[in-house]
Amino acid sequence: KNEVEQSPQNLTAQEGEFITINCSYSVGISALHWLQQHPGGGIVSLFMLSSGKKKHGRLIATINIQEKHSSLHITASHPRDSAVYICAVMGAQKLVFGQGTRLTINP
């Protein structure tokens, strides 16, 4: 079992839908990152959080330290949101990554 588990692995939705991607981890962490990778593109950091909730535009990330769980939400999804979303946790001094969630938003 991976130390970081994401669900779902694949998600297809229609434009405008509310999207939720989940991340559960089993190790102690100092912070959790949500990353985005577009097809053929590099990795972009969306959020780094250690408690509570952060919002940037249509993206919202939450974390529950006690439950070792984080969610990434996308409101009013758009085809340009289609990408792989990766959860990564910072342990002692290094990132441990989930397998990623491939999101496809159809027009």
Added chain:
Amino acid sequence: EAGVTQFPSHSVIEKGQTVTLRCDPISGHDNLYWYRRVMGKEIKFLLHFVKESKQDESGMPNNRFLAERTGGTYSTLKVQPAELEDSGVYFCASSQELRSEQYFGPGTRLTVT
């Protein structure tokens, strides 16, 4: 400000050959990380430099991999001799402080045939 850059973007080599990947971090970032994603698997940590010193190289798969960061600026990752299982995408990231946000490079796709 320039982001993290990596060179080459794609390399195709034969088994047994040597390949050197380069990473230029964001200027002033002391922390430099190498990661790798092999087909179908999650991204895995390889090693971490603080300036020119190797802070953690616990993720390096074997002694065919050698990373250097002379002068604490750019870093190279050499694979010698390359094997088929080394194929994947190699990412570099840098951060200003330990445990602060990491900025990723575009990656080098390595194909060993």
